Amino acid sequence: MEKISVAVRFRPSTTEPNPSDRQWRLDDNRISLHRPLGTPITASSAPSFSFDLVFDHYAANASVHELLTRPIILAAVDGFNGTAFAYGQTSSGKTYTMNGSDSDPGIIQLAVRDVFGTIQMVTDREFLIRVSYMEIYNEEINDLLVLGNQKLPIHESLERGVYVAGLREEIVNNTDQVLELIKLGETNRHFGETNMNARSSRSHTIFRMVIESSIKNAISSGDVSSEDAIRVSVLNLVDLAGSERIAKTGAGGVRLKEGKHINKSLMVLGNVINKLSEGKQRSHIPYRDSKLTRILQPALGGNAKTSIICTVAPEEIHVEETKGTLQFASRAKRITNCAQVNEILTDAALLKRQKLEIEDLRKKLQGSHSEVLEQVILKQRNDMLKSEMERDKLAMQLEEERKAREALEHHIKEQQKRMDNLNDLSLSSDQTLNLCQERVGSGEISQEVFNANNETQLDGFKTPNFKSMPSNFVMKRATYSGAIESSPIPDSFDSTADEDMWLRLNKGCTTDLDTLHMTPFGNNQSFLSRDESLGHTSEEMSIKETSSQETECSLHKQELEASKEQCAKLENECNLLREKNASLGQALSMSKENVELLTAQKEELLKNLNIEKQKMKDLKDEIRQFSLAFTQRESLLTSLYSKSKAMMENLKSYRGPIPEILDY
């Protein structure tokens, strides 16, 4: 943000100062009005003013330019928009300041020289300068480089902002070329004689230079950067028509109409300056109320560096107008602009950027990116296969473990059964022992027999409880009612038998003894005694066996627990692998989708590239056709212009009657 710089310039007095006149006094950059005797007038009607610069009547245009406008010209070459305009009452020296004289070139001439002088010093950029010259006469825009009143319209677009449509822009290469064009423009400009100025500007004129520049050979270099951008700045040098009092100028007829238009547009300019000076940039600023403010919009509170030179007349007769001008200047001083370098990308640079982007995308698609993707997919496939194999292996292990567990369980059940049997056996042995002891107590069995039997060790004794009874041994139980859990019947009988014992054993049961196979003598050991002696030995054996089986069983149990744990662990691992497998499958399908998407994008981009290429070709054709048409039109216009000029010359020298038809 920077403030508009404002300067005030006093033109030389046209009259001899009268001792009774009030005087404007300049102290550095301050201006104050003094009484004839030299005392300052401090009333509110005549306050003192201070400005960025104040020039007295001795100042030459060159010093005004050097101090006020030159910085703007240099900034314009660097890409900033710039505007310098002269404001003041009629005959205060605006045109003199802007256009100068032969001995004192004006700001426009000095600016043109500066522009060309500066760009010659810049070696790394190439410049294209275009100039145009227009006037706003009676609120109509005319091209001063073209004959006649064209009444050009103002247009607005996003790309160009506010612009005058159809305005001739001349590409220029040097100062002289521009000065020639300015001369041409001056001949077309509206001047008129008033009471106050023999050659009064009846229009606002805007001399415009468009300065384009780009880095030399930037487009052919590698990357697209800010170097590829083109700087386009607009420099406006404006000579306003002077505000005037109709009574003073003595205007009537055409001059009066002109004066009204001039005053109206200057009033709008004043309103815009007022609003902007109040810091109301965001409120409505009446730029559209006049063509002048519309065209100067960027210079007033916009993207431009602006300086205003307010010209004033020193004479007593113009004190009120001078005060008005100084007030305008004071308000203008408060306006802030926001100038920035204007850079745009050319079609070629844009195309280059697009090409690079497309190339980059293509590389990503065709090159490293797709390879990476393929590798990722391959890796994922491998991972998936690996995990599937692991899963199968684990499933097999699990199956084996399950089988082993079932076998173990089966084994444990068997062992349990055996243990139960052994327990039963042990119990029945105890009972048998008790029974025998009871019988010894009752005298049925002698203590010696019992002891002998009890001490006798018989190998190969099988569990009598589960032995099937021999079919030829049938007992009839009459009175026997004792609870015999284990049968005392041995595997086989000998040929001899102790009848008494038999009877005693059977407690009165009658048995057909003839059917008995008698136990041979000498081998007549009672089966009872054998049985009972065996009962005592089997108890110890069964206890031993039981304890060893219990140990075995607890070992099996431990094994079972361990295998259960292992099994659970394996199941967990299996679940994890299943999950991993599922996520890998998902990732694979996603990558497949990505590949498909990228392929589609690639195709789309290639399609766009082709379209862009076609567009480019069309544009080139269009440009070729346009430049052809333009050259034709230009040569036509030039010939028309020279023809009309020649005719004008002829007409001027022609003294006879005016011919009725002019054949062009």
Ligand SMILES: Nc1ncnc2c1ncn2[C@@H]1O[C@H](COP(=O)(O)OP(=O)(O)OP(=O)(O)O)[C@@H](O)[C@H]1O
């Ligand atoms: N600084 C100056 N030094 C010498 N002569 C000057 C100076 N300023 C103005 N003049 C002369 O004063 C007269 C009026 O000046 P000029 O035409 O520039 O005024 P103007 O403000 O452009 O008036 P208008 O608004 O009517 O066009 C001219 O003859 C001009 O040569």
